[in-house]
Amino acid sequence: MKRIFSARRNALLPQQAVSRGAVAVAVAAALYAFSALAPNAFWAVVSPAFRASDALASGARSFLAGFGNTAALAARNEDLARKNSALASENEALRQNSADVTALVSAAGSGIVASVIARPPESPYDTLVLAAGAKSGVARGMEAFAAGGVPVGFVSEALDDFSRVTLFSSPGVVTDGWVGQANVPLTIRGTGGGAFEATAARDAAVAPGAVVFVPGPGQLPIGSVVRVDSDPLSPSVTLRIAPAANPFSIAWVSLRATGVPPGAFASSTAP
Amino acid sequence: MIRTIGMLSAFSSAIFFPWPMTACLALGMAIFEPWTPLAAGLIVEALYRPHAAGLPWFAAAGAAATAVAFFIRARLKTGIVER
Missing domain, CATH: 2.40.10.340 (Rod shape-determining protein MreC, domain 1)
Structure with missing residues (x-):
């Protein structure tokens, strides 16, 4: 019986004429050229993504902090509130003193x-x-x-x-x-x-x-x-x-x- | 589809995650898309490299990783064809 050869598809072999990787390199090179030729416009475009990254990171920190030991968190909260009150008083005194110094600074x-x-x-x-x-x-x-x-x-x-x-x-x-x-x-x-x-x-x-x-x-x-x-x-x-x-x-x-x-x-x- | 998602994850991690994570994702995707480390290196250079600096180290490392990935794929491909 004639054996019909069928080429097995391999997950490592590209399945398209133009690979996604080559397209990605072209896009990355275009981005690099954009950042070199018009850096101000480049950062105006990408800065919202960095803001979103910071917001995501602070949100994740808040979420994960909720899983901490409740008693330890309550104790730490009280300690921080005490220190905050003391620092606020000290800050007020320093602010009074710095008013004169600030007047002398350029x-x-x-x-x-x-x-x-x-x-x-x-x-x-x-x-x-x-x-x-x-x-x-x-x-x-x-x-x-x-x-x-x-x-x-x-x-x-x-x-x-x-x-x-x-x-x-x-x-x-x-x-x-x-x-x-x-x-x-x-x-x-x-x-x-x-x-x-x-x-x-x-x-x-x-x-x-x-x-x-x-x-x-x-x-x-x-x-x-x-x-x-x-x-x-x-x-x-x-x-x-x-x-x-x-x-x-x-x-x-x-x-x-x-x-x-x-x-x-x-x-x-x-x- | 999965390859595209993996590549986009590697590129977007340059903004959201520390650069070692970007490097790991790019190297992991290099098995399936060898151009990924070079593209990731170029994106990192576009975002973070001071333009008056010297050699673009991360693009160079990406190019080296891409070359290694192509070499490995060529060896694997040869092995599969001969079987």
């Missing part, structure tokens, strides 16, 4: 407040995309500060309505600072993922917990040493530094011109 003292559209870890390059651009007075080289006046990065790109902040923790970014009460000078290197590292002499005796500062109005804390890695054969140690402001949850930043030129923050490999 008009650019408070800076431009901008909301964050995209942040790590969605962004793999340790950058923030802000919903404020040149029309709001944002200029390249301005320094970005998170809550509490913690410096987090600098404006590397300013479009009409949006801007991009490169974090100090971005790989390739080098910042000068110092650590601890002994003010040991450091060259702080970004390692990505919101973290930094620096090299110090073993004799400096830098311990975990030491606060790392960068120059600014006064001295500004940028993070703290969480681990000291040492090689017995080396005269220096590597300090692993965690940021003071969590870049994964920054919602607002304040932008100020601190007078440092745009290229002064970055090494030759950074934007």
Whole structure:
């Protein structure tokens, strides 16, 4: 009997003349070209998706928090209410004192407040995309500060309505600072993922917990040493530094011109 | 249909999830659609890469993963045809 050959369909073989993947690459390349040629329009189109992502994330957090231990949540709620009341009183006293100080600060003292559209870890390059651009007075080289006046990065790109902040923790970014009460000078290197590292002499005796500062109005804390890695054969140690402001949850930043030129923050490999 | 949903999930995860999740989804879909890692890398670069930066690392990694996926598919395809 003649055997009729029938080609079995294989799930791994494409079933169309033009594969979906090739179409996807063409669309992705078009998106990349769009972002390069008209970045302001590109971000105007995609920013609603990021807003929806933030809303979804906060909704999910609220939903999952409802599954927590009720007694523990009630106790934590009471503790937070007590602390909130104490902080409100302290805040009021500080507000009275700061009224005089604010009068002495220049008009650019408070800076431009901008909301964050995209942040790590969605962004793999340790950058923030802000919903404020040149029309709001944002200029390249301005320094970005998170809550509490913690410096987090600098404006590397300013479009009409949006801007991009490169974090100090971005790989390739080098910042000068110092650590601890002994003010040991450091060259702080970004390692990505919101973290930094620096090299110090073993004799400096830098311990975990030491606060790392960068120059600014006064001295500004940028993070703290969480681990000291040492090689017995080396005269220096590597300090692993965690940021003071969590870049994964920054919602607002304040932008100020601190007078440092745009290229002064970055090494030759950074934007 | 499932492939299309998988690919769209990988691309949309670049906005909704951390980039390691995007990478995992893209690599998982590479078995069925080898171009997915390259497309995902280009989308990540379009969204997040500062335009004055150096090499587009994520697009390059996507291209490498796509090349590996095509190579693996070619080996599998040969094996199936010879049977």
